Amino acid sequence: MNERIAHAGLASRLVSAEQAAALIQPGMAVGMSGFTGAGYPKAVPKALASRIEAARERGEQFAIRILTGASTAPELDGVLARAGGIEFRLPYQSDPELRGRINGGQIEYMDIHLGHVAQHALFGFLGRIDLAIVEVTAILPDGRLVPSTSVGNNKTWLDLADKVIIEVNHRQPRAMEGMHDVYYGTAKPPHRKPIPLAHPGDRIGEPYLKVDLDKVVAVVESDAPDRIGRFAPIDEVSRSIAGHLVEFFRHEIRAGRLGEQLLPLQSGVGNIANAVLAGLHEGGFRGLTAFTEVIQDGMLDLIGNGTIDMASATSFSLSPEGVEEFARNIDLYREKIVLRPQEISNHAELVRRLGVIGMNGMVEADLYGNVNSTHVCGTSIINGIGGSGDFARNGFMSCFLSPSTAKNGAISAFVPMVSHVDHTEHDVAVLVSEQGLADLRGLSPKQRARAIINNCAHPDYRPMLQDYYDRALRDSKGRHTPHLLAEALSWHQRFLETGTMKA
CATH class of the missing domain: 3.40.1080.10 (Glutaconate Coenzyme A-transferase)
Known part of the structure; x- marks a missing residue:
């Protein structure tokens, strides 16, 4: 055991990222932590990508369904997309490798309101969650988990997944403990109760994530930063x-x-x-x-x-x-x-x-x-x-x-x-x-x-818009929302053909 992994039972399940990745099978639906490049697992996905590449070299098909909180980073979405290891992805992404394969038709992608993901998973709309891989800051002696730099859908993945891999990132500040508020009062209709939050600062849950310890099949240690990038100066x-x-x-x-x-x-x-x-x-x-x-x-x-x-x-x-x-x-x-x-x-x-x-x-x-x-x-x-x-x-x-x-x-x-x-x-x-x-x-x-x-x-475009509107107002069959249907998307077509929307 160490200060970051203080539960004896979970400490005994400490394995390498490669050993953890070996537990992931083709076709699995995997809920992973991560939201806008923060709090995503960093070691296991890379090890999994290497495993998938080796399988492909042997002529074997190996791809999984991935559900997250939002976008992750090259160490997750990027490496798995490049390896051909993603069959399906939701709910939000920003990685160029992943985006290219989505738009190229190699990966199925479901865009969905972020506020809907957890309840759709709870309702069973997204199918079975075979495995959760969740980054945390630490594991307490009683098995509770100190969340990382994002919470996202972690509670849902931990609750619904058949098996769980916990990735403990030593790079995340240990002093984050106490910043989180995980609410466990959600339920399926019709047994829902009002959420007792009346001010952005209200704390209505607890600072920790809970997990059924019997579902934890591996604990992995990592020491890597979140995806960080510089914002351009305000222009x-x-x-x-x-x-x-x-x-x-x-x-x-x-x-x-x-x-x-x-x-x-x-x-x-x-x-x-x-x-x-x-x-x-x-x-x-x-x-x-x-x-x-x-x-x-x-x-x-x-x-x-x-x-x-x-x-x-x-x-x-x-x-x-x-x-x-x-x-x-x-x-x-x-x-x-x-x-x-x-x-x-x-x-x-x-x-x-x-x-x-x-x-x-x-x-x-x-x-x-x-x-x-x-x-x-x-x-x-x-x-x-x-x-x-x-x-x-x-x-x-x-x-x-x-x-x-x-x-x-x-x-x-x-x-x-x-x-x-x-x-x-x-x-x-x-x-x-x-x-x-x-x-x-x-x-x-x-x-x-x-x-x-x-x-x-x-x-530069105001006269063009005014001209379109005036002619639509004159020639459109309906006057409530005037449109010239033959021209309505012509600006986009002109851009595709000429590289500019200007006439």
Whole structure:
């Protein structure tokens, strides 16, 4: 035994990653930990990939079904995809190797709201879970598990899997103990009780994961960092988008629809999200809260400077500097951050009741406010819907943010009709680009179209959108949501044929 593996029975099951990987058989459905590159197993998947490659060299087929919390990293998704070892994957991914094989048709992929995964698994909709592989920070003397840098669907995989492999990562801060809040009150309908959470900082569960010790077939030690990457410096486009949104919040306060502490914030990951968070601090906001999925650098900054008092999430997604800052001030963050299972962090009823303000990125929006956040030209998946739909459909207000163009102006983020719909016009309240902000609340389709063209579209594309809209208004059979069906997706087709949406 050691300080990280303090349970005698589980310490006796300590094996190498290769020995653990030998327990995984072709065709198994495996629930793995991991959410946005944090808290995923790092040793066993690599050993499994080597085993699969050896099997393929012998002419044997070897692939498994993989279910996670969200995206993982090259050491999991990447190596297994490259080895041809993934038959099916859900619910969210970001690895280039995996994405290429999904879009190439070699891997089946199910994109699903992150808030739905745990309950769909519990209901049996996703089939049997043969094995769980879960990274933890430590195993306590009584067998309880100290979670790692993400909680995700770990509770569900540990509960439902027939067998369990635990990977203890010595690189994860031992001082994280006490930061997590794992709620064990969920159940199948009709025996559900209300979730007793009324504030993002409420602790309603316990700081540990539980596992049936008889199901644990192996314990593996690792010592490796999470996937970390540097965020690009906040550019002027992101700063402009943030400025428009922060000013809009000020407008809502003046109108009496928001208070000075706003409402709990949900923020996607990336440059624009960090810019918005920085803008809140620069705008003088204080005493805010967050009920979100991911803690990134910008949110650590806001906790440190007092802009955010409390943040609830299910995972981290930090840069190298963010990792160092987190470790340096972990005692502060352990009091200000609660990590929960994603079935709680993304729970529709909680998002609705807490009045969460959702702020997420998008690929494109159309004239009437429908949003595509997952596909290029309707056919190629980028990452997945993630949790954006959980917050867009159920939150107090859903804001979607994007630069007005991409590919050096060759692509407009505002088009006549989106090539794929993730969030319908009914779930979209606000669209923001560096050009401006369109408040779509209370507007008819034609009113939304005018607001989006005038406020969000890039000047290079504004006349084209206006021309399409005017002709659709004149020639469309219906006048409620005017469209020229023969032209509605012509911008995407033109891009595929010529490399630009410009006529």
